[in-house]
Amino acid sequence: MRTTTRRGFLGLAGLTVLAACSAPPGPKPGARATAAAMDKLAALVPKYVPRTVLTPDIAGSVPGFGRDGYLSYPPSEKLVDLVTTAPGKGGSYKAMVPTWSPLPAPLGQNSYYDAVNKDLGATIDFNYLDGLTINDKLPTLLAGGDVADVTTLPGWALAAVPDYARAVDGLFEDLTPYLAGDVSAKYPGLSAIPTTAWQYSVFGGKLKAVPAWPAPQFGWVLFHRKDLWEELGQGAPKNADELLAMGKAVTDASKDRWAFSDIFPMMEEIFRAPRKWRKEGGTLVNRYETPEYAAAVEWMRKAVDAGLVHPNVLSAKSAADDKELFKSGQILVKSDGFTFWTETLIQIGKEKPDFWMEPMPVFGADGGNPEYRINQDPSYTFIKKGTPKEKIEELLAIFDYLSAPFGSQEQLLFNNGVEGVHFTRDDKGAPQVTELGPKEIVGSYVWLGGRVDPIFESQAHPDYVRAATTWWNTAVTMRHQDPFDGIRVEEPGDFTAAAKPFEDKVVDIIRGRRGLDTLQEAITEWKAGGGDAGREFYMKVLVENGRA
Amino acid sequence: MTIPAVGLLLVFHYVPTLGNVIAFQDYSPYDGVAGSPWVGLYNFQWLLSDPEFWTALRNTVTITAFQLVFYFPIPIVLAVLLDSVLSRRLRLFIQGVVYMPHFFSWVLVVALFQQILGGAGLLAQTLRQAGHEPWNVMTNPDAFIVLVTAQSVWKDAGWGTIIFLAALAAINTSLYEAAAVDGASRWRRLWHITLPGLRPVILLLLILRLGDALNVGFEQFFLQRDAVGAEAAEVLDTFVYWRTLMTGAWSYGAAAGLFKGLVGLILIVVANKVAHRFGEQGIYKKS
Known part of the structure; x- marks a missing residue:
């Protein structure tokens, strides 16, 4: 009896208020909208200077979309040593990257971090953002403004944050003065990142990020x-x-x-x-x-x-x-x-x-x-606003190192760890993880800097590389053409809000x-x-x- | 001695309460409270004319009312039962078992229920093997209220006994002895000694629960929202989440939160008044 009266009462009260109160004029409360086109951004980004280190076994189909394949892993003596002097100057940085894996052993107890940090000449301490809940946490994280020295975010996660362009503007350093134009002598790795990915990294007329995962991806x-x-x-x-x-x-x-x-x-x-x-x-x-x-x-x-x-x-x-x-x-x-x-x-x-x-x-x-549907927007690596000039230059040199492509000794180290410790080579020369490998290595350094990776994981399965390159290079020919490709749109909040009830x-x-x-x-x-x-x-x- | 507690309250409750002013603004976190324009009751007008808000409010109130009847008394019964277990070791063991689910996350609880009651769970597979149609309670919108209440009972009823057990321990045992000497049966003793002894605590918790009437939790509903549809599972907290946090309508969310707080305050004050009228202590003693 009590239940019915309570409910009945509240329901009635609700109806009365509803009738008395119609929606006010003006837009529904929510984020403001903007749009920025990529077409006019050429001057703000680094000039593209490709670098090839090895010739692939299988060539990608569509330029910019297809992917090369390596049927076997190149032996150590063929790997190129791209960076001969340590890029770091002994700095120490906290970096936040997303992960979808169980957390690895922390810095201090992790020989993979130690090995890469030593080669970098700097200490990067990783913090991980749970990829599964990233859409839920990112709006509050950015609104709160408490970001690490280096923050890497997937493009699709950032795009889901209301008013993200303002967050990016307020929280992160402008990298245009460091990277616009031809910087290939100073940053050969960063200059080899495709232009589209760089153009996506321009927010509000300023180059704000170094793109990670610059190759187009299937959603x-x-x-x-x-x-x-x-x-x-x-x-x-x-x-x-x-x-x-x-x-x-x-x-x-x-x-x-x-x-x-x-x-x-x-x-x-x-x-x-x-x-x-x-x-x-x-x-x-x-x-x-x-x-x-x-x-x-x-x-x-x-x-x-x-x-x-x-x-x-x-x-x-x-x-x-x-x-x-x-x-x-x-x-x-x-x-x-x-x-x-x-x-x-x-x-x-x-x-x-x-x-x-x-x-x-x-x-x-x-x-x-x-x-x-192919996502062309990359992930973004941002540097916290207020970082001094020499620190920014140290970080960019580190990102340049971490942009070393497949076929380089650097990439083998930051991707697979130390030979004999984190991986061993099988009879075909492909790296196989040791028991320690997955406990210490999750995607961390690979988020800083950008590479267009070929398909090379022959250790996964003998048929993998051929099957994967065949599928990928066929599928990209059937990609969806979006009338808004290359335009970054921040849509109005009430439009976003209308999608959910639907x-x-x-x-x-x-x-x-x-x-x-x-x-x-x-x-x-x-x-x-x-x-x-x-x-x-x-x-x-x-x-x-x-x-x- | 109380300074740490007061400090905690100040920092985590009273200072954040001031943030509610954004309900009267068109707030953007990048402009701050000082830089955001004031809009008066604009957000509240939108809120009260939003049909999704009313669906969420209706569901929340229904679930609270249902749980008041089918969940609230269970810890009391459980506490009385536990209190009657004579072996101390056995009692501690049972207490340990019934407290434990409180510390499980909702994801785990929902997954456990799914393993047992879900369409691929124990019950469904047993029924299938016996040649019957499986009975899938987890995706039935009509059974949803019973399901979430069952989950809450399993998770938190044990934990809820703690205060009642303390109150039971405070009842003077000589009362029971005197009643037993006078020939009162177990039921009589329960009715005339135990329950009156618990009454102030029960009322206190009931009033506090009313103040919390519009909070039924977030995760439990968020996880099972798609399973039964928004019409049955949208509650105020999930509404605030997707309508405001996901679209950057921070002020709108604050308005919804303030509305919840206001309703809770009114319910507490009214319930407390009623308790005082009946000569009970309520949440504080009337001087």
Whole structure:
């Protein structure tokens, strides 16, 4: 009785206030919007002076997008010693980088840090930002302003922070005076980083960061357990219907085996929905409004209805570690980043030599081509504002050292550690991690400085390099062309806010809590709740950049 | 002696409270409080006209009310039961077991429930093997309130017994002896001695809980939001998270937080008044 009265009362009170109070004029509270084009930035960034150290076995397909491959690891005597004098001057720096791995032994108890720091001639003390919660923590971290001497952030994580351009402006040093123009004599490593990545590192007309991971990356890759997939008699799907049929054939709940994880974002790409907007008849059509998006929603709903998605993924996505479910064979198809491939092969390969995963062969929903989304914005390494000039120069020299590419002795050291301690070479010369290796080495120095890495991890699996280069060099030819490529857009806060209620409804539809026919209604609500305002904003950006 | 505690309160509670002024500003952390423009009640007007806010408020209040009935009494019952265990070692063992889940993170608790009740969990697989349709409680929006309450009970009911156990220890044992001599049964003793002895503590905690009525936690709901949909699982804390923290509407979030605090304050004051009217102590003694 008590319950009903309390609820009833509050509900009533709510209704009255709601009726008395309509929304005030003016924009919804939220972040302000800006946009900056890359086209005019040539003068602010270092001149591109490529440097090659070795010739690859397999050449990349599309310049700037494809990747070279090395079928075997070059022997030590072929590795080039690129940096002969230590870049550091004995300075000591704290650096924060993201990680998706368990934390390594700290500085002082970590011989990998000691070895690299000694070669650098400086002490870098790493702090790790948990990559899984980076989107949750970054807004408060940047708003709080308490940053380390060096901070590295993935581009996609930074772009998700409201008002990030202002944060970058207020917190980090302007590197333009140090790096603009031809600096190849002083920083040959930094000068070899592709121009696009540098241009993305310009914020508000100032070069603010050294790009890390400057090569374009696939946001998602659709992996499948090819070993189990073939064991169950399935081949390569040629369209979305075939994938669904194959999913049905392999799913057997009583054997703890489900076909899919949550692969909806990947299905959007297979159905060729645009990343955000599509130019059509002089206006912009949002991803949500396209028939391709609706078709992907419908496909995913069918997969859920047929019981093809692992129940743990449906009941608590973040508590259900789908990577582990994939490795144990409870999930056969899942989307993840490209590096998930080598990580898993290296981890599992030793225990299970028959384990084999690879991306689903490239296919589009209707049997045509997919449109894979490629992220061209790199990660950014920032230097804290207020760092003295000589310290900035020391750090840039260190970043230059850490930009040494594959095929150099420096890269072998900061990527793999010390031979005999962290890795040994197998009979084919490929580095194999020792037991100590993973305990001390997680991606740390590799975040400072930028390299375009070839595919070279032949130690992961004998077939890996060939399979990976083949897939990559095919997939990049089917990349999605975004009308906003090369324009960094900070969208209005209420446009961002409108996406969440809409996507909540889409989740409801996919999970079977709402009918497919309610999608149109959800789109109408999204338009009114900020979608149409967002379209106007983006149209203006196109016009201002001469692309309308 | 109290200086460290006062210092802690000052630094972590009273000083941050001043930050609430941003609810009346169009605040940007890069401009600071001094540099951000004042906008009066603008954020509150937006808040009260936001349908998502009302969904979140409705869910929060429903869950609180439900838990008041189905969660709040459980630590009391558990404490009385624990208190009646005579063997000290056995009691300490049981206490250890029921306290432990309090220290587990929500991710772990949700994962544990998933292992047992989820669609690939123990229950579902047993049912499948027996040829039945699995019963998936973890993705049923209608059962969500029961699920989250069960999770809370499992996690925190044991921990909640501590204060009641202390109160039970304070009851004069000679009262029980006298009652037993007068021929009072176990139930009579429970009704006339134990429960009246616990009453001030129960009321105190009940009033404090009312003040907390709009806080049902964040992580538990955040983790299971997609499983049952926003309509069932959006609570005020998750609303504030994605609507304000994720979009840079800091002032808007502060307004929602202030609204929560205001409702809590009103509930505490009213409940305390009622307690005083009935001759109870409430949260402080009426002079």
